[in-house]
Amino acid sequence: MVDVLPEQTERWQAVEKLAREHFYRAGFKEIRTPLIEVTELFSRSIGEATDVVGKEMYTFSDRGDRSCTLRPEGTASVVRAVLEHGLLNQGSQRLWYAGPMFRYERPQAGRQRQFHQMGVECFGLDSPRSDVEVIAIAWDFLQALGLDSLVLELNSLGSTEDRKNYRALLVEWLESRYEHLDPDSKQRLKTNPLRILDSKNSHTQSLLQDAPTLQKSLCDESSDRFKAVQNFLEALQIPYKINPKLVRGLDYYSHTAFEITSEHLGAQATVCGGGRYDGLVEQLGGPSVSGIGWAIGMERLIMLLEGFKTGGSSPDAYLVNKGDKAEAKALELARKLRSASLSIELDGSGSSFGKQFKRANRSGATWAVVLGDDEVNSGQVRLKKLYCSNNSSSENDLLVDYSDLDRLLALLRS
Numbered sequence: 001m002v003d004v005l006p007e008q009t010e011r012w013q014a015v016e017k018l019a020r021e022h023f024y025r026a027g028f029k030e031i032r033t034p035l036i037e038v039t040e041l042f043s044r045s046i047g048e049a050t051d052v053v054g055k056e057m058y059t060f061s062d063r064g065d066r067s068c069t070l071r072p073e074g075t076a077s078v079v080r081a082v083l084e085h086g087l088l089n090q091g092s093q094r095l096w097y098a099g100p101m102f103r104y105e106r107p108q109a110g111r112q113r114q115f116h117q118m119g120v121e122c123f124g125l126d127s128p129r130s131d132v133e134v135i136a137i138a139w140d141f142l143q144a145l146g147l148d149s150l151v152l153e154l155n156s157l158g159s160t161e162d163r164k165n166y167r168a169l170l171v172e173w174l175e176s177r178y179e180h181l182d183p184d185s186k187q188r189l190k191t192n193p194l195r196i197l198d199s200k201n202s203h204t205q206s207l208l209q210d211a212p213t214l215q216k217s218l219c220d221e222s223s224d225r226f227k228a229v230q231n232f233l234e235a236l237q238i239p240y241k242i243n244p245k246l247v248r249g250l251d252y253y254s255h256t257a258f259e260i261t262s263e264h265l266g267a268q269a270t271v272c273g274g275g276r277y278d279g280l281v282e283q284l285g286g287p288s289v290s291g292i293g294w295a296i297g298m299e300r301l302i303m304l305l306e307g308f309k310t311g312g313s314s315p316d317a318y319l320v321n322k323g324d325k326a327e328a329k330a331l332e333l334a335r336k337l338r339s340a341s342l343s344i345e346l347d348g349s350g351s352s353f354g355k356q357f358k359r360a361n362r363s364g365a366t367w368a369v370v371l372g373d374d375e376v377n378s379g380q381v382r383l384k385k386l387y388c389s390n391n392s393s394s395e396n397d398l399l400v401d402y403s404d405l406d407r408l409l410a411l412l413r414s
């Protein structure tokens, strides 16, 4: 699990702010669910045979002997909350969430045990057009961050029936090549054969090149739906690549599945993953209402943005202060200026003026506001412009009456 340090939080905040704007413009409302849920919620929705439920969950008994789990993803909790509070009675829902998720995985670049996702979930939107609207929100947000060389990978997992037919075909094909499979895939053949398509083992990957594809098992209706999604993407000029092996890790997906990947992320290339999950709401005890959503991995997104400059936040003014009276006055002045919306860094060291000025310069502030006992005795503060070639010019070094707050604010804002 990782700490996000102050030098990085600025970038996180900038990304979160932009995301909130995009969600707002698309008519999405935020939902916040607890970090802990009863374990059954995840085993019933994500699926017992998935890696997430099988090996990656942080599960424990609470003091009431209930099996609890730190959420490994957001969708199941959102569905639970939506059902628990009857939100579906109010018509279709467009929701977004953000926050930490927990999976006991092998930590490596782009993979942590506590990581953060930002995601959307829509309920009651059925048409292929809504799939594309939802994909476009992720795509446009990532474009707005200035990320190029992203690839939208697309597949259709068809209906439950399509997948059942395909599963039978695939299992038969794989069983006749059983001895060539890696141990992990041999295991999955029994539990979750579709996931073998997603195997990271290069030998298995090359074997799979000739495997039957899911697309050939799609019924006409599923096939038409998939084609419609592609047509809408083309109309919006969102480039995509069909990836017949894209199956996604969790059990609940159907029809549209997609990932947005970047070649700059190494082995953990997927920055956004999502798709349609039409059966999930019903599976969790709700009405038959469709769902579609995606989640972006924040850490991977931040890695992609590492080369980009953030605005960088410097205080408006740095308050240099020394002497008993001056230090007391400085505390008061900082509070006044802050309540007028200025950001003020108050030097609390009591060290020499020289040392404080060095720090003031490093802070990136435009102004140093200087209070010594001399200034306090004459009811004034000194304003010195930092980063300035001509420090003795009267505009850059001024005395202002302490009581003339308006003038002080006007100068500091200039």
Ligand code: ATP
Binding pocket: 073, 103, 105, 110, 111, 112, 113, 114, 115, 116, 117, 248, 249, 268, 269, 270, 271, 272, 273, 274, 295, 296, 297, 298, 299, 300
């Ligand atoms: P992967 O194949 O990389 O394990 P996944 O299919 O398990 O991804 P999802 O459950 O779809 O991932 O989660 C959506 C996104 O969340 C991923 O595309 C990725 O950006 C991010 N993510 C998932 N697991 C982790 C993790 N352990 N650490 C960091 N980010 C993660």
Ligand code: MG
Binding pocket: 249
């Ligand atoms: Mg995973």
